[in-house]
Amino acid sequence: MSRIGNKIITLPAGVEISQNNGVVTAKGPKGELTREFNTNIEIRVDGTEVTLHRPNDSKEMKTIHGTSRANLNNMVVGVSEGFKKDLELKGVGYRAQLQGTKLVLSLGKSHQDEVEAPEGITFTVANPTSISVEGINKEVVGQTAAFVRSLRSPEPYKGKGIRYVGEYVRLKEGKTGK
Missing domain, CATH: 3.90.930.12 (Ribosomal protein L6)
Known part of the structure; x- marks a missing residue:
């Protein structure tokens, strides 16, 4: 059953x-x-x-x-109602901005990453460190948010990167940590 x-x-x-x-x-x-x-x-x-x-x-x-x-x-x-995934950027100099439907991310690399919004998806940038991915198809919203997160996923020592709002990132101890 x-x-x-x-x-x-x-x-x-x-x-x-x-x-x-x-x-x-x-x-x-x-x-x-x-x-x-x-x-x-x-x-x-x-x-x-x-x-x-x-x-x-x-x-x-x-x-x-x-x-x-x-x-x-x-x-x-x-x-x-639609679906929405919220992402946040953690790190010095990490920021996001919109150029039309394109999301432009500065993530500490030598270049900027650009993500074109798939059909039916809209990006919203409330401030330079928060991104919202919205749409009516749950699969596409989740895949797009996961792709954006994969551009700089949180690293385990300082936690810098892109993470979901409310996501817990387990940090490792450094060489001097006991």
């Missing part, structure tokens, strides 16, 4: 779900997302409730059931 797969998805006001041969489209105030689902999983839309049902209890169907429900729920949340 899949606990996640059996949960009911409630549609917020303004969100519509339509399906055609395993391709599900979610439309909402923030935009539109389309995704292809396994044809064995039956998606039922009853008013403002969406349920997913699997044909049998094989291990493969159980895994697809839970994953499909999570992906569909992320689509509904994305088109109604």
Whole structure:
């Protein structure tokens, strides 16, 4: 029995779900997302409730059931509220700025790193040491934030680099540390 797969998805006001041969489209105030689902999983839309049902209890169907429900729920949340990842820069001289849709980062290298925003993603720089990655697709928001973080991930001795807001970075002791 899949606990996640059996949960009911409630549609917020303004969100519509339509399906055609395993391709599900979610439309909402923030935009539109389309995704292809396994044809064995039956998606039922009853008013403002969406349920997913699997044909049998094989291990493969159980895994697809839970994953499909999570992906569909992320689509509904994305088109109604959107997703956001916050990053912060730690280090002397580390700063970020926007040039159009391009994010320009000064990270203590001999050159500046430039990150072009993928389709559907917007960067926001509130101050030179904080970056927000926003969009309606949870996967793309997470991948973009991870890519930006990978340009200078936190190093283990002083903790300098790009990190998620609230991320704990475990620091090592130096040579003189005891």
